[in-house]
Amino acid sequence: MTHQVFFEDVHEGDEIPQLRKNCSTQQLVLWAAASGDFYQIHYDKDFAQATGLKGLIVHGALKNAFLAQLLHDWIGEGGQVRRFGCSYRGMDEPGQDILCRGVVTKTYTRDGKHYVDLDVWTERPDGKRTSPGTATVTLPGRG
């Protein structure tokens, strides 16, 4: 948390440091309690299979929260997450790596604030982007 990235150091096309996740079923239960999403497809295998799924799946909103962590950890103490979100396009299973990634798409200054837009997504080991989204953060300038 001590390293601070500055606006002037960030350029379109830059990839930000990746964040690797791998959910245990325990983490999914913890998330269910923390988020209030108790839909059984995330912790009751019989229920999940009865709905036609292969097994348990990771909550989409948890993957979105992972992307928020990816941003939070990158922007340091001087930055702020202004906007983040993603679509849930593919399923992730517990026990499988979820790689969180982001690439800078635009940098601009408005009303004295330094903004950075990014494409963000989670990626499965097979390379499929299961949660593509976008985000906007502000960063301090070296000024």
Place this chain on the structure above:
Amino acid sequence: MAQAAPSVITDEMRALVGVDGPPLTLEVEKANCRMFARAVGHTDRIFYDEDAARARGYRSIVAPPGFLGTPVFHPGAAAQGPPGAGRGYSVPYRRVLNGGTEYEYLPENGVVCAGDTITAVSRISSFEETEGSLGPMLITTRETTYTNQHGAVVAKMRGTMIQY
């Protein structure tokens, strides 16, 4: 298109579009901030430790991104899910998927911290129907506005729900 399944969007549902739902009170408390941060795997101590948060200029433990408080639970009241979860209508689909979520924060109006009380008001922005690989689907888009105890809008959320 001639073979399209009959619409499941009723006049009753159409009348709900753009109408504010009942306000939902959300409490932002230290223990819930910590639990949310722990569930995600955050390592920044501002989400866990009040002293660490104060040392960085925050009033108290900071609500991790995506956490805007816990609904106040009333026994006997209708089941409470996330703000705006199905109300007042039913559709003939059994399965539900969360299609996507986007949060917008307005930190200049106040960073959400433990001790805040948030009022969430949710409205349906649109109903759409589509034919996907899983068959006919109903896509419901909602927007929720989060206002803190000082009357300041601190965040907005747009969410998509898929029923099929």
